[in-house]
Amino acid sequence: MANTPYPQSYYAASANPVPPRPALQGEVETDVCIIGAGYTGLSSALFLLENGFKVSIVEAAKVGFGASGRNGGQIVNSYSRDIDVIERTVGPKQAQLLGHMAFEGGRIIRERVAKYNIQCDLKDGGVFAALTSKQMGHLESQKRLWERFGHNQLELMDQKRIREVVACDSYVGGMLDMSGGHIHPLNLALGEAAAVESLGGIIYEQTPAVRIERGANPVVHTPQGKVRAKFIIVAGNAYLGNLVPELAAKSMPCGTQVITTEPLGEELARTLLPQDYCVEDCNYLLDYYRLTSDKRLIFGGGVVYGARDPANIEAIIRPKMLKAFPQLKNVKIDYAWTGNFLLTLSRLPQVGRIGDNIYYSQGCSGHGVTYTHLAGKVLAEALRGQAERFDAFAGLPHYPFPGGQMLRVPFSAIGAWYYSLRDRLGF
Numbered sequence: 501m502a503n504t505p506y507p508q509s510y511y512a513a514s515a516n517p518v519p520p521r522p523a524l525q526g527e528v529e530t531d532v533c534i535i536g537a538g539y540t541g542l543s544s545a546l547f548l549l550e551n552g553f554k555v556s557i558v559e560a561a562k563v564g565f566g567a568s569g570r571n572g573g574q575i576v577n578s579y580s581r582d583i584d585v586i587e588r589t590v591g592p593k594q595a596q597l598l599g600h601m602a603f604e605g606g607r608i609i610r611e612r613v614a615k616y617n618i619q620c621d622l623k624d625g626g627v628f629a630a631l632t633s634k635q636m637g638h639l640e641s642q643k644r645l646w647e648r649f650g651h652n653q654l655e656l657m658d659q660k661r662i663r664e665v666v667a668c669d670s671y672v673g674g675m676l677d678m679s680g681g682h683i684h685p686l687n688l689a690l691g692e693a694a695a696v697e698s699l700g701g702i703i704y705e706q707t708p709a710v711r712i713e714r715g716a717n718p719v720v721h722t723p724q725g726k727v728r729a730k731f732i733i734v735a736g737n738a739y740l741g742n743l744v745p746e747l748a749a750k751s752m753p754c755g756t757q758v759i760t761t762e763p764l765g766e767e768l769a770r771t772l773l774p775q776d777y778c779v780e781d782c783n784y785l786l787d788y789y790r791l792t793s794d795k796r797l798i799f800g801g802g803v804v805y806g807a808r809d810p811a812n813i814e815a816i817i818r819p820k821m822l823k824a825f826p827q828l829k830n831v832k833i834d835y836a837w838t839g840n841f842l843l844t845l846s847r848l849p850q851v852g853r854i855g856d857n858i859y860y861s862q863g864c865s866g867h868g869v870t871y872t873h874l875a876g877k878v879l880a881e882a883l884r885g886q887a888e889r890f891d892a893f894a895g896l897p898h899y900p901f902p903g904g905q906m907l908r909v910p911f912s913a914i915g916a917w918y919y920s921l922r923d924r925l926g927f
């Protein structure tokens with residue numbers, strides 16, 4: 501049987517020890533079968549187990565194999581499109597509910613880390629960096645918007661102030677969110693998996709769901725077994741393929757790449773990011789970076805529509821890093837990897853139910869560390885019969901990409917090229 505390892509990343513190289521998790525052999529029965537052990541699946545499992553459900557997770561590769569174990573590690577609040585866009589799309593009532601949930605994911609992560617003693621290098625503080633005065637104006641209105649929804653750990657920074665927290669001369673200002681921050685993403689996933697198992701949940705690794713038998717008593721089929729369940733949660737996100745065809749039509753896997761330097765040493769690291777905050781810029785195709793606990797710089801950026809793996813990641817990302825920090829020109833890159841996130845046309849999450857008992861959440865379009873933790877809670881509430889918050893997400897409209905499965909990649913790339921040109925020209 502296939503044994504899919506983690507990609508060679510800094511995270512895999514610095515992962516906390518894990519127990520063996522055998523593949524499913526034979527038939528098992530449970531209350532909820534979750535497909536995928538990323539944050540969506542693990543967060544759902546934890547909330548369900550805490551509420552007395554029996555849970556089994558089938559994971560095609562390993563816990564955190566997907567985006568959850570490869571991402572930039574940035575705890576970013578709200579959604580990939582902000583609450584004002586949601587207000588315009590679905591109206592004030594639904595936007596109220598979604599707006600108040602926009603800051604919950606970060607709190608859930610912190611609660612999980614504290615409750616289950618998860619060792620994942622959690623640090624507070626995230627910076628949104630503006631490259632133009634237009635972007636700064638956007639941050640000013642974002643602060644007003646977020647404060648309207650009760651979020652007030654925000655500080656606007658002028659050019660002088662941002663230079664105190666990021667040694668990059670490109671920024672005209674920014675916004676500091678002290679409820680943002682960063683984590684070692686794979687170790688967060690591994691800690692959550694251990695918490696799932698401590699509550700009696702079972703995780704089968706190297707166990708892809710190959711078919712879902714729908715109906716009153718759904719069954720998840722795997723290469724050497726099956727799981728009979730009352731409910732199924734589909735949490736495979738960008739790695740799901742065509743297992744649920746109606747979901748694949750309205751979303752598109754995209755790749756994004758990350759590099760990690762050699763350890764920089766305390767002194768150099770402190771000159772780059774003196775407060776150890778993480779940073780993302782405000783461009784449409786954004787750059788994001790932060791320090792690790794052993795003082796490397798992790799730098800990510802760029803998008804490959806359609807999720808083909810680029811041949812030379814360092815050649816793509818290193819110039820972006822050197823543009824922000826020319827002082828790193830002699831620094832070696834120790835790791836470079838790619839990972840897939842799932843884009844929707846609206847860039848809002850795709851949430852819903854198929855029939856009576858198959859639930860899904862996916863497609864948070866690049867900003868998913870906080871949202872996926874919230875999603876687990878909202879899905880668990882729905883399975884317990886409290887669907888108001890689930891319905892608010894499920895009511896978000898979703899559309900197929902222009903060009904269909906054949907042409908969605910070039911069409912989206914043209915769209916992104918247009919927006920990044922606007923960023924470069926500053927309008």
Ligand SMILES: Cc1cc2nc3c(=O)[nH]c(=O)nc-3n(C[C@H](O)[C@H](O)[C@H](O)COP(=O)(O)OP(=O)(O)OC[C@H]3O[C@@H](n4cnc5c(N)ncnc54)[C@H](O)[C@@H]3O)c2cc1C
Nearest residue numbers: 536538539540560566567568571572574709736839868869
């Ligand atoms: C390189 C990169 C950087 C990012 N940086 C950030 C960031 O800094 N901040 C932020 O907020 N967001 C970031 N994101 C997005 C964020 O990581 C994701 O939104 C989030 O992790 C998605 O979690 P998930 O559980 O839904 O999916 P995933 O973590 O992708 O998990 C899905 C899991 O399902 C499994 N699976 C799929 N199909 C099957 C099947 N048929 N049977 C069994 N298992 C299956 C996969 O193997 C995988 O383990 C980044 C994404 C990438 C790729």
